[in-house]
């Protein structure tokens with residue numbers, strides 16, 4: 077919002093004093109109104125109110141900027157006397173199609189209000205402008221009736237001081253343009269695991285607790301499950317059967333027996349092998365890898381011993397004789413931290429219960445909710461700075477994914493950001509605000525925020541005439557159309573419209589804008605009137621058009 081925005085609630089009260097030019101002023105205005113209402117006949121009151129209404133209607137209830145910027149009201153009354161709008165040149169300024177402004181100082185360097193003529197714009201500068209326009213949509217200036225080189229003349233140097241007009245140089249500064257969006261931190265879904273037991277059983281031992289760091293493969297718990305014992309004994313049986321059948325076949329090989337008997341023996345061996353394979357597979361399905369061939373010529377007792385500690389040979393010692401053969405390890409599938417433990421030793425567990433959540437907090441996701449209108453300017457790979465609520469530190473990451481549909485209730489577009497989090501300070505479920513960086517411009521041309529005004533749909537600044545400071549120099553401020561880019565709490569980037577070395581009005585620019593509006597409303601009104609008059613002259617054609 078420009079600082080010239082109206083304040084309707086006080087406007088009617090201050091109105092009569094201002095329009096009439098009487099010496100009634102703001103601090104006593106309310107009292108004044110009350111006094112009028114209380115002490116004079118009703119008729120007069122109505123007259124006063126009618127006056128207020130007339131003024132309000134006439135000025136569209138706009139409140140003068142003079143009061144806003146703290147100019148004493150005695151001065152405010154005289155603003156119109158101290159400032160006048162004039163047309164700078166006889167011919168309208170050239171409209172720059174490329175940059176969307178009139179009187180473009182980038183294309184026509186002679187327009188710049190600087191003492192030393194400027195060299196033509198460098199390739200870098202033209203590239204900077206192009207980049208700034210490409211990054212997102214910009215305010216379009218229009219209508220173009222401001223295009224004819226308007227300027228505001230102050231009555232004198234003293235008038236400028238009296239009005240409290242301040243100036244500031246056009247300055248080069250680093251600016252960052254970004255889109256803000258609220259969001260929530262979550263674990264990277266590709267780096268989080270929710271673990272349950274594969275079969276029903278009881279928790280035999282729990283070896284990790286919340287907060288424990290784990291590597292992929294670390295033991296979290298041991299489940300005692302009957303199904304595991306069954307699968308192991310099936311494997312052992314199948315193994316023994318296979319050995320027996322293989323031996324029987326060997327014995328028959330050179331024996332004088334019918335061929336049919338040999339074939340039967342071979343089929344029996346193959347049957348046993350199939351059973352062995354399926355017993356192996358049953359254990360693999362439980363997460364226990366075993367290869368019967370690797371047992372070689374080991375005694376059955378030794379094999380049984382090995383099977384007892386299957387999958388747990390690292391953790392359970394050989395001397396642990398009384399181990400049940402029904403144990404199943406539950407291991408971390410990834411490097412990370414144990415975030416959740418929902419099991420205690422001895423507890424009955426079921427495959428539907430999540431017993432552990434292991435997540436890698438070294439990389440997190442921030443899920444931002446971006447306004448649909450902003451989402452067009454977001455791209456994968458753009459840098460994002462995220463600040464969780466109540467935290468001073470800012471975290472940086474990159475846009476990783478942009479949603480293809482809007483959220484049903486908020487109508488925002490989900491944007492996922494991947495954030496490295498080496499120190500683990502970014503915590504899941506934290507809320508905060510992220511800034512998606514569209515552009516970082518180390519050499520932005522900037523003016524103070526208060527320098528930029530909007531007049532008739534155009535963004536303007538007031539550039540001090542280059543001769544202003546000379547003793548008899550013109551006390552003139554040129555209304556310069558501009559196009560703005562990034563904005564922070566103090567500065568506004570001017571993509572095009574001013575040049576380094578120029579001086580713009582900062583404090584008090586709203587006064588100049590008001591003066592411009594005043595003169596424009598007169599000229600526009602005149603323009604409209606003449607438009608209206610023209611058809612009357614050709615009355616017949618006008619009615620036909622309808």
Ligand SMILES: [Zn+2]
Nearest residue numbers: 172175180183
């Ligand atoms: Zn231009």
